[in-house]
Amino acid sequence: MARRDKVQVPIGSPSVFRVASLCGVAGAQYRSAPRPRTPLRARAFRSTERAGLGNGRPGAMIEAARLTEETAGMSETNAIGPVVRALNILRALNHQPQSSLQSLHQATGLPKSTIHRLLATLKSEGYVRADVVKGTYTLTEKVLCLSEGFSEPELVVEVGAPIVLKSTRATGLPLALGTLDRGHIVVRYSSMPYSPIGSEHTTVGHVHGLVHSGMGQAYLAYCGQAERDRLLQWMQASLPEPGLWPAVEQDIQHQLAITRRRGYGLRKGQGRGSSTTLAVPLAHGERVLGVLSLTTFGALLTPERLRECVEQLDRTRQEICAAVGARLAQG
Known part of the structure; x- marks a missing residue:
């Protein structure tokens, strides 16, 4: 049987996979050149644009920057993102007798899909009441239990x-x-x-x-x-x-x-x-x-x-x- 010579191909070469298949090398593992990481602020802007917060408006870009800084701060303070967002929702609900999905979105800057999931969780735990006909949300008396320990x-x-x-x-x-x-x-x-x-x-x-x-x-x-x-x-x-x-x-x-x-x-x-x-x-x-x-x-x-x-x-x-x-x- 003819002996096949190994072909040395530099890692990260554009034709590495094509050469490997032509030479019949089986089971080899290849590493591509590491992709440069997108800066955190740029990733946040992209995510906010996908969530509908960007739209090229200066106010939305400022809001996106604020969310970026909050996200960066959470990693430094070990804050848990979902908990922080839920507390923001509770604070926004506390500012007015009735709130809609749109008003909560404007108050917190969170995506409506995220707000909807958080409201569903708070409702299941008894802290939020929903009016399906009006599309509004209000706090229940159960939220008072959260402050009873602080006299x-x-x-x-x-x-x-x-x-x-x-x-x-x-x-x-x-x-x-x-x-x-x-x-x-x-x-x-x-x-x-x-x-x-x-x-x-x-x-x-x-x-x-x-x-x-x-x-x-x-x-x-x-x-x-x-x-x-x-x-x-x-x-x-x-x-x-x-x-x-x-x-x-x-x-x-x-x-x-x-x-x-x-x-x-x-x-x-x-x-x-x-x-x-x-x-x-x-x-x-x-x-x-x-x-x-x-x-x-x-x-x-x-x-x-x-x-x-x-x-x-x-x-x-x-x-x-x-x-x-x-x-x-x-x-």
Whole structure:
């Protein structure tokens, strides 16, 4: 049998496949020259034109550029595209009582086919209601469940944390924010790591009682009477010996009266090197939404220094309450 010589053909040659077939080479694998990648922005423009967003209009090209930047940003922030688009649809639906496919397309810049699929998903999950006759879509009451976990006390922490940090960086005082949770005050944010006179690294997660802690006194002394009565009933029910309650309640009322006269809650440290806490309520209207506190070594709080700390606490409290009120006014 005649021996066939192998033919060396440069990879990527235009005639590589034709030469290979003529030489009878079987089972060979060939690699073509790599195709240059189209820039991301150009690919986005092409995709938007195919989706009907381009049409040669400047506004559509700007929208396409915006979508391109969002797409590029998603890869950097690990955002999930379908989730982002669904949230955009929910935001657009929230801006008007009824929305059509066209109005959602104009508001979000998404292709109508994508909007239709997202609306179908949201409808199947109970968040969107469709009127087939009118061709409109509205949000259902189920969307309220998405915000129930974010309450006014949560807003205090979100709005107050940057203000607390700013105050600590300006004064060096270690501050903390606390909210009521099942009959106790829980520290939700602390600027202690940024303070040179903090008594420990952080107090986030610390749980304080309502009577013998500075934060608890500030809350219980200034909350509404109805809320105070409920909290006192909870304390009474938690006593191991109900017969002790009259004496305990008398002591509590005495502590609260002292707190109101003083103007802030106070827990004094016991012993050398122990910490002391001052606390003031964060209120909106007649409701106490949280507590602002300052905790440091008790030996540092001379009468003059104590007065300065109380004044700084009050200034920070006013700033937080004003910011919370502004956010609540926005709805």
